[in-house]
Amino acid sequence: MAFRGKSKLKYLGWALAAFAGSGASIPASAQGDLLVAPTRVILDGSRGTEVILSNIGSEEATYRIGLELRRMLENGRLVPIERTEANAVEEAALGMIRYAPRRITLPPGQPQAVRLAARPGADLPDGEYRVHMSFKAIPKAREVSSQPQTDQSVSIQLIPIYGVTIPIIVRHGRVEAQVAITQPSIVQGEDGPELAMSISRAGDSSAYGELRVTKAGVADPIVQLTGLAIYPEIEARTVRVRLTPEQASALNGQLRIEYREMPEAGGGLLAAVDTVLN
Amino acid sequence: MNKTLRLGAAGIAMFAALGMSSVAHADTASADATAEVLDSLVLNNxxxxxxxxxxxxxxxVVTLAADGTAAGGLTCTDTDIVCSGTTSVAGFTVEGTNNKAVTIVLPTTAIELRHPDYTAATATEHAIVLDTFTxxxxxxxxxxxxLDGAGxxxxxxxxxxxxxxxxxxxxFQGDFEVTVEYS
Incomplete structure (x- = not known):
C-alpha cells in the first residue's frame, strides 16, 4: 500500500481549510455543498491514491461516498446503470476498487481524504476498468412539521440530495486507443449554430483530452473544449459545441481541429484534421 | 505531475510538495512555488x-419550468388550483475545469411527496406526485x-x-437527487 503519509494529509487539510476559510468569494451556501479534488483518477499498478472531499457549506454535513456505474452515450452524456445490469467488465471494476471511508461527517470548511486503491485479480484480462465514485450529501433529519394547518392550503417541502461523481479508471496491462476526427461541420442547433463532429475511437482504452479549433494567424483557439472523454463502451462520440456569433464568423477558411491529451498529461496529439467548414 | 502553482486560481487543492512556509505565502507571493495542482469540482445549491x-x-398540474419561460418558472393555470407565495426553481452552481462539459443527472421516475399523516390506506389524500424533472x-x-472559460x-x-x-x-415532503457527472 502506498497511501500518502499521515503528516502530509494533515497538512493538506490545513491548506484546504485555509483556502475555504479565507474565501470571501465563496457565496452563501447550503448544507451539503461540496468540493472534490481531483476530478478524475487513473490507477495503474497497485499504488493507491486519495480524493479530497471538503465541506464548503455553512453547516456540518454528512456525505456518503459510493461506487456507481455509468455508461457513455454517443452524445457524450453519462447515464446511470444499475448494478443488476452490470456487464462482466463493470462487475470486475466494482469488485476491485477498495476505498474508505464511506461516510464522512465534516464541519464547515473541513476537508478529508478518501483513500482508494485497485486490487485486480491475478487472472484479470488486460483492459480498462471504470467505476464512478459518487459524493452525496445526506440531508439532515427533517423537522416534524405536523403542526395543524390553520388554512386549507397545501405546500411542498422538497429536499435536494445533490452530489457529484468522478471517474475512477483502472488500466490493467497494456491498453491502447486510436482516435480520429471525422465529419466536422457547422449545423443549426436549437440555440443557433453549433460546431459538430464525430470522434471515432478504437481499442481497449478510453481517450481523454482537449479539443481545439485553430486558424493560421489567429493566436487563440477559436473553439476549445477541455476534459473531453471517450470511453471504451462507445466507438464514436459526437461533439456539439454551441457557437457565439463571433466564433461562428471566425470559423471560415482553412482550420485545424486537434484533439490532444490534457496539458498535464503531456499534451500529446491524439487526432487532428485540417478542414474548411462551410 | 508537478506544475507551477498558479496563484489565486479558484478551487485548487494544494498538495504537500512544498513546505509550510510556502503555503503561508500563497495569498500574496508572486514567486514560483512547486506544488501538485489538482483540478477540483465544486457544487453549490x-x-x-x-x-x-x-x-x-x-x-x-402545477409546473415549475427551468427554462426561464415563465416568471419564477411557474405555470399554475388550472382553475381548481390557486397558487400563492414565492416560487422558485432549484438553482445550482458548478466550478471546475474551464471549457468542460458535464452531464447533469435528474430523476427519471416520479417522486412521491408525502403528508405527515401518510399511510398506505390514505395515499390518495396524503401523497402528491412530482415528476418531469427538467x-x-x-x-x-x-x-x-x-463550464465557461473561468470554469x-x-x-x-x-x-x-x-x-x-x-x-x-x-x-408534503419529499426529496430528489441531482448529480453532476464528471467524465
Whole structure:
C-alpha cells in the first residue's frame, strides 16, 4: 500500500481549510455543498491514491461516498446503470476498487481524504476498468412539521440530495486507443449554430483530452473544449459545441481541429484534421 | 505531475510538495512555488425548488419550468388550483475545469411527496406526485452544462406536480437527487 503519509494529509487539510476559510468569494451556501479534488483518477499498478472531499457549506454535513456505474452515450452524456445490469467488465471494476471511508461527517470548511486503491485479480484480462465514485450529501433529519394547518392550503417541502461523481479508471496491462476526427461541420442547433463532429475511437482504452479549433494567424483557439472523454463502451462520440456569433464568423477558411491529451498529461496529439467548414 | 502553482486560481487543492512556509505565502507571493495542482469540482445549491402555497379544489398540474419561460418558472393555470407565495426553481452552481462539459443527472421516475399523516390506506389524500424533472440546459441529448472559460456554470432544475383534488391540507415532503457527472 502506498497511501500518502499521515503528516502530509494533515497538512493538506490545513491548506484546504485555509483556502475555504479565507474565501470571501465563496457565496452563501447550503448544507451539503461540496468540493472534490481531483476530478478524475487513473490507477495503474497497485499504488493507491486519495480524493479530497471538503465541506464548503455553512453547516456540518454528512456525505456518503459510493461506487456507481455509468455508461457513455454517443452524445457524450453519462447515464446511470444499475448494478443488476452490470456487464462482466463493470462487475470486475466494482469488485476491485477498495476505498474508505464511506461516510464522512465534516464541519464547515473541513476537508478529508478518501483513500482508494485497485486490487485486480491475478487472472484479470488486460483492459480498462471504470467505476464512478459518487459524493452525496445526506440531508439532515427533517423537522416534524405536523403542526395543524390553520388554512386549507397545501405546500411542498422538497429536499435536494445533490452530489457529484468522478471517474475512477483502472488500466490493467497494456491498453491502447486510436482516435480520429471525422465529419466536422457547422449545423443549426436549437440555440443557433453549433460546431459538430464525430470522434471515432478504437481499442481497449478510453481517450481523454482537449479539443481545439485553430486558424493560421489567429493566436487563440477559436473553439476549445477541455476534459473531453471517450470511453471504451462507445466507438464514436459526437461533439456539439454551441457557437457565439463571433466564433461562428471566425470559423471560415482553412482550420485545424486537434484533439490532444490534457496539458498535464503531456499534451500529446491524439487526432487532428485540417478542414474548411462551410 | 508537478506544475507551477498558479496563484489565486479558484478551487485548487494544494498538495504537500512544498513546505509550510510556502503555503503561508500563497495569498500574496508572486514567486514560483512547486506544488501538485489538482483540478477540483465544486457544487453549490443556491436556490430551493419551491412550489409556494396552493389551495386545491380539484385536479390539475402545477409546473415549475427551468427554462426561464415563465416568471419564477411557474405555470399554475388550472382553475381548481390557486397558487400563492414565492416560487422558485432549484438553482445550482458548478466550478471546475474551464471549457468542460458535464452531464447533469435528474430523476427519471416520479417522486412521491408525502403528508405527515401518510399511510398506505390514505395515499390518495396524503401523497402528491412530482415528476418531469427538467434542467435549464436540457439539450436534445439530455441535460448537459458546459463550464465557461473561468470554469463556472450554473443550472436550474424544475418539475411538475400533479394533484387530483383530494389532497389534505398540510406540508408534503419529499426529496430528489441531482448529480453532476464528471467524465
Amino acid at each position: 443556491v436556490a430551493a425548488l419551491d412550489f409556494g402555497t396552493m389551495v386545491i379544489s380539484g385536479g390539475g 434542467a435549464s440546459d436540457n439539450g436534445a441529448g439530455g441535460p448537459e452544462v458546459t 463556472d456554470a450554473s443550472f436550474e432544475v424544475g418539475g411538475t406536480i400533479t394533484v387530483d383534488g383530494t389532497e389534505a391540507p398540510g406540508v
